[in-house]
Amino acid sequence: MTLAPFTLRGHNPDVLTCIANLSNDEVFTPPEFASQMLDTLAAAWADANDGANIWANPDITFLDPFTKSGVFLREIVRRLTDGLILVIPDLAERVDHILTRQVFGIGITQLTALLARRSVYCSKLANGPHSIAKSFTTEDGNIWFGRTEHTWGGGKREFRADPLTSEEVAFYTSRKCVYCGAAEDDYARGDDLETHAYAFIHTDDIEARIAELFGDNMQFDVIIGNPPYQLSDGGHGTSAAPIYQLFVEQAKKLDPASSRWSFPPDGLPVARDWRISASRCSKTDDFAR
Template identity: 80%
Template sequence: MTLAPFTLRGHNPDVLTCIANLSNDEVFTPPEFANQMLDTLAAAWADANDGADIWANPDVTFLDPFTKSGVFLREIVRRLTDGLILAIPDLAERVDHILTRQVFGIGITQLTALLARRSVYCSKFANGPHSIATSFTTEHGNIWFERTEHTWGGGKREFRVDPLTSEEITVYTNRKCLYCGAGEDDYARGGDLETHAYAFIHTDDIKARIAELFGDTMQFDVIIGNPPYQLSDGGYGTSAAPIYQMFVEKALGLDPRFAVFVTPSRWFAGGKGLDEYRKKMLSDHRMHDIVDYPKLYEAFPGVKIRGGVSYFLWDREHDGPCTIQTMWDGQPVGERATRYLDAYDVLVRRNEAVPILDKVRALAEPTLDSRVSSRKPFGLPTNFHGKPSPTALKAPVELFGSRRVSWVDRADIPLNDSWVDEWKVLMTAVQGTSAAIETKFLSRPILAGPGTACSETYLVAGRFGIEEEARRYAGYLRTRFVRFLVSLRKSTQHATKDVYSFVPDVPLDQDWTDALLYERYGLTGDEIAFIESQVAAHDDTLFDEDGADDSDE
């Protein structure tokens, strides 16, 4: 047997850097990124085992429960092949031992299972004539895949007449999978299409499920991988719900010694359906390392994952703070710090931001989330537009809407009619661009006087009886200080009321500037420099009075 399969990385290019991603939901991990995760794992193993080399241990077992390209398993095999040379000198015997006793995977689709086997066994059949494993008796080897079906439940029961038999039949609509939440309308497919019913999360007993898949009770030392990120949830447009947290929770339920996963970073502070997951992860003192890539496209070139991605290492025996490192353009940036993740209800991702936030919170002031409205403040959706002129309206109200101002009769405003008569400061409910990193975080405020309302495009950030307070409040919202505090909670382009929860509700007895705010909270020169490195200034216009947007370029 030759060494060719294990010198693949010496070729240019590596085939696994050339394949296109399946989608933004099922993303292939670049080999370089996978190896960074494996380096973190090796360091943690050495720390926990008196400096021992994990790659020189013939008894350590590895599972990738959501393998796609097979890159994690391939790189593990490569490292073990080098590391076990003294323990198992014969190359053929060593390779067969690694493939049959140490590395295991679960394909997420039939295609990825074939691809993973090709990457790991050098053959799509584990027992085929070209396979570098010699002891397998099955085609799948230790990389399992079988089609799994969703389990539909809930929904609405309807009685209809069968057009062929005229008999009354019962049908169910709007049903969802009881395990992953997939909608039946989107994912009930024929046998020729993938169901995307991932076996790893479609079970009530993950340990029994793993025993079923691999034919034995399995205890893995390391679980590592990159789970699918989301599934369409049947909402408006491209609405989708995250599912990566389901994979992480199932994996940790297997009680490995170490777990290493890469996921979107939006769980740090936001994300639909992630509140309980975030609370659980932040309070888990077994979280040992987080390596964060906030810059768009950096970790996965060409894949647009707003908020960036990160990987974490979970250590079953660890009970303490977590080490956090931010990466930028492939290099560590800023401070590398060890801290408890549950100091706040969200994860503050930049270590340099923590002492700033601590100083602000030390004054125990109320925060702006109590002022800012919920979505759809007047009950009017984003696509609602009034008339182009107030002519013929009994009680015309000027309506700030998506990209334009129109007019609506006051009687047609469903909610918060009394707000129409107040001075209001409006902020766009969505703020973000396709830039690699966000620098504005909030749009310029819109000053809306009495006789005005808005559609769901905006939130009412504050309501006032007099114009002077509204103007001072608008000026406060456009400061870098405020937008920096917003950035600590804003993981996507959505600027809901929750992102204002760190912003103090200061007295509006003066015009606030960044300089005055820095002085009020006792910020140092380095802390001020950090804020201003993260948040770009708005232009000299104090606020919008025409609804114009002011997004990042």
């Protein structure tokens, strides 16, 4: 019996080119654009490391801290699968090594985390019978998602009469999240809806948070992705506050060897002090809005 060759892009059309976006923070990066970013990353890595091929190194770790469709992780896996053929000749062993030791993600919603696992592991369960990774012991694998709550602060203290007791009850209005600036009126949605409180930026100690998610000794060489661009406040255009810079500032604290981000042409002045400078997009439809 002859086995079909392993591929992560063996179907036509590519499902990640066909999926409609679900909300303003679930703007999926096209596979072609992700590949362009990875090309740029590989070239910059080679320039900074005496011509080394980033895809031929079995020890380099990658993180997408705001995984949506999983396209960056999937394309990284595809390139590593080709690049590590001489280092780890056995295909199954090579793929398992890449998925369990080199590629990591943090989902922004429960749905996108499931989609990312399906894209990367070929199964929504990383340890399921259909997963192309064979060493995971958990369903999430290395693509984590957990519900995170906003932390409300500030606002105006007001008093209102209790309709039953007529006693004055204190409450706050116009509170916002101390981490991302989300308005409580818009994002205090109860347990049945997504909070859109992204784990990567809702913490005072990102290094401790990463250790909690992936292990105490976890260090990332490359952080790459396309973060949620703005946080809707119920308005449109300039009334929606940008938040992508919060993700970049958190990533800088992890001190990776390399970074690549997609920015709008009129983006905030962030990431200028990276050892490999961040690339900037030239078209407004190339980044998440």
